[in-house]
Amino acid sequence: MSLSGRALKRKKKIAEWVVRIEALHKKYPRLEEISRLFAQMSLEIALMGMGKGKMGMSHEELLKGQETLQAEKSALMKQYNLPNNMYNVWWDCEKCQDTGFIGIGEKCSCLLQEEIQTRLKCSGLGPEQKQQTFNTFSLDWYEDKERYRLILQQSINFAEEICERKKAENLFVCGPIGIGKTHLCSAIANYVLKAGVNVVYLKSGKILEMLREYKFNLDKFEKSFHNELKSLFRVDLLIIDDLGTEVATDFVREQLFYLFDERINYQLPWVISTNLMPNEIGKTYEDRLSDRIMGTSKILKFTGQSIRQLKAISMKSSK
Numbered sequence: 001m002s003l004s005g006r007a008l009k010r011k012k013k014i015a016e017w018v019v020r021i022e023a024l025h026k027k028y029p030r031l032e033e034i035s036r037l038f039a040q041m042s043l044e045i046a047l048m049g050m051g052k053g054k055m056g057m058s059h060e061e062l063l064k065g066q067e068t069l070q071a072e073k074s075a076l077m078k079q080y081n082l083p084n085n086m087y088n089v090w091w092d093c094e095k096c097q098d099t100g101f102i103g104i105g106e107k108c109s110c111l112l113q114e115e116i117q118t119r120l121k122c123s124g125l126g127p128e129q130k131q132q133t134f135n136t137f138s139l140d141w142y143e144d145k146e147r148y149r150l151i152l153q154q155s156i157n158f159a160e161e162i163c164e165r166k167k168a169e170n171l172f173v174c175g176p177i178g179i180g181k182t183h184l185c186s187a188i189a190n191y192v193l194k195a196g197v198n199v200v201y202l203k204s205g206k207i208l209e210m211l212r213e214y215k216f217n218l219d220k221f222e223k224s225f226h227n228e229l230k231s232l233f234r235v236d237l238l239i240i241d242d243l244g245t246e247v248a249t250d251f252v253r254e255q256l257f258y259l260f261d262e263r264i265n266y267q268l269p270w271v272i273s274t275n276l277m278p279n280e281i282g283k284t285y286e287d288r289l290s291d292r293i294m295g296t297s298k299i300l301k302f303t304g305q306s307i308r309q310l311k312a313i314s315m316k317s318s319k
C-alpha cells in the first residue's frame, strides 16, 4: 500500500473509532459520563498548573477522583463484556499505528512485510516458483553431486552479492530442460526479494512480446505499460527464463542487444536461463550480443538426466 493509501486507511480507522465510541456511549450513558468527568478533571489539573483552577479541588483530590472513575469504568466494561481496547483505535499494527514507521525514518515490520509481498507480486514468479528456495534445491537428484554443490554455492554467492549491492558477475545458467534451472533461478529471486531487492522474472518470449507491442503501438500505450517496460531495463535484478526459445528475427536480435547493453551501462545484473550452450548464443543471435552476455557472465552448466523425468519415475515406482 502506498503512503497515501496508509494515510487514508488511518483516517478510516479513526472515523470508525469515533462512531464506535458514540454508539457505546449511547448504549451505556454512565460510561459517557465517566469519560466526560475524567476529561474535566484532566483539564482542571492542567489549569491548576497555570494557577487558574476553578473546581476548588486539590491536586490530590483530582487524581484520587480520576482513579475512582477509572476503577468504575473498568468494572462496568467487565460487566458489559467489552474488550479492554474498546477505547482505542483498532489499528492493524499497534507498533506503528498503521503509519508504517516507528520513529523517524525507521520502517515498521508490517511495512517491510508489505513491501516483500509487493515485490513478490511484481516479480512475475508463479505460485510454485514462490516456494522454490536454496534449501529445497536437492542434490539428491543429481549424479554429479560435486558439480551441483558448486553450482548451488555460486548461486548463493551471487544472491548475497546482489543483496549487499556489490557488483556481481551475471549468471548464465544453461543445460537441457527439466533439470532444475528454473528452481535455481526462482531460489535466487526469492532470496534477494526478501532482502529488499526488486526482481523481474520473465520468459524471454514474454519480454520480446512486450517489446514488440511497445514498438508497434508506441502512441497507444498508457503510463502503466511504460513503467512495466521500463522495469525490464532498470529493475535491480532481471531474470530471463528460456532464452533462445523465441524465433530470432532481426527485431529480436536488435531488442535483446539493446536490453543487455542498457543494463551493462547501468551496471545492473541479470540471470539468464537457457537450453543454448554458450557457443550457440552467437549463432542463434549475433556475435555482438554473445560478446555482451558471455563477456559479463559466469557460466553454470547443468548436465545429465531430466529431474522432471526422474521424479515422475520415482513417483510411479513408489505407488
Ligand SMILES: [Zn+2]
Pocket: 093, 094, 095, 096, 097, 098, 099, 100, 101, 108, 109, 110, 111
Ligand atoms: Zn507497523
